Amino acid sequence: MKSRSLAKRIAELMLSKKASDVVILDVRKLTSITDYFIICSADSDTQVKAIADAIEDGLEKEGVPLYNSEGRQALLWVVMDYIDVVAHIFYQETRTFYNLERLWADAKKTHVYDKPCQPNKRKTKSVEA
Numbered sequence: 001m002k003s004r005s006l007a008k009r010i011a012e013l014m015l016s017k018k019a020s021d022v023v024i025l026d027v028r029k030l031t032s033i034t035d036y037f038i039i040c041s042a043d044s045d046t047q048v049k050a051i052a053d054a055i056e057d058g059l060e061k062e063g064v065p066l067y068n069s070e071g072r073q074a075l076l077w078v079v080m081d082y083i084d085v086v087a088h089i090f091y092q093e094t095r096t097f098y099n100l101e102r103l104w105a106d107a108k109k110t111h112v113y114d115k116p117c118q119p120n121k122r123k124t125k126s127v128e129a
Contacts, residue, residue, distance in 0.1 A: 045075035
């Protein structure tokens, strides 16, 4: 899986567990350590764990192995390293304190939102006035 696709997939998995403020930082032009950081916030340590588990389980099923992970003991900041993509799952107050977006301010930032449910619409012709 290419790094951009992997970054988007991780963001989707974060949102599947109701992560908030999901951001993809494109750091390819700024560092050689990785291509993308995906950052999200959680409201509790239970939610931090649920998001981390969803990412690991979801990608494992798709054949994408986790290289390394840190922070699963305290659950304030879990870092999941997929080599070209690094996911950061923060307890909200911890994210505010470390403020990775400020540290990587020169990176291209993309906010990712959950797709809103749309009611089924009947197909109708549109008429221009």
